[in-house]
Amino acid sequence: MRTQSLIVLAAALALAGSTGCATKGYVTRAVDERTREVDERVTQVERAVEDAALATGRNAAHIREVDQTATSAHETANAAATAARLAQVTANETRVVSDELEAEAKRLLFEVTVAEDHGHFRFDDAALPDPVSARLDELVDRVRALDRPAHLEIEGHADATGSADYNAHLALQRAEAVRRYLHEQHRLPLHKISVISYGEEKPIAPNDTMDGRAMNRRVVVRVLG
Secondary structure, eight states, rough: OOOHHHHHHHHHHHHHHHSSSOOOOHHHHHHHHHHHHHHHHHHHHHHHHHHHHHHHHHHHHHHHHHHHHHHHHHHHHHHHHHHHHHHHHHHHHHHHHHHHHHHHHEEEEEEEEEEEEOOHHHHHHTOOOOOHHHHHHHHHHHHHTTTSSSSEEEEEEOOSSOEEEEHHHHHHHHHHHHHHHHHHHHHOOOEEEEEEETTTOOOOOTSSSSHHHHHHHHEEEEOOO
């Protein structure tokens, strides 16, 4: 725009020189007037550019806000979908566990526990004292009185004295001692007797008292139909 003003001025000077009719004052006024017009147009253009820039900035800010809102909504939707999937998985697992427990309850006919608090298993010992033998004899009588085939599961347990590995081994020895007695004294088939050791993993009483430890040193015989 400033260049146009200079062009107008040059044209006016050339005209004045060629005709000899225009005066210096006339030329100056014409140039000033033309310059003001050009300046006004330049100012208008500059304002229009500023307004456009402001509008563009506002639009960009609005777009960012919309993007953030959309992103937040997307994240919320994903979180909700994940929570729904987890809830479904949990519900399915709960049903499976419930079904398994129900089936197990139907299979369990009865169980017998032998422990030191009855004068049975002693500390750090897997031998079967006489009271245990008598209790197992009663169990065999009940099994033979059943009107259906039965399977025996023998669980060995220990208190928390000593290392976990040692207690697991000791609990297994106790379970094996019971299975051996049932087979050797009562001829129960070995394939119908299974053993498992839980060591110190499943206490039924606190291990910080003598009586509690005595209760945890036990063997549980589960009779399943």
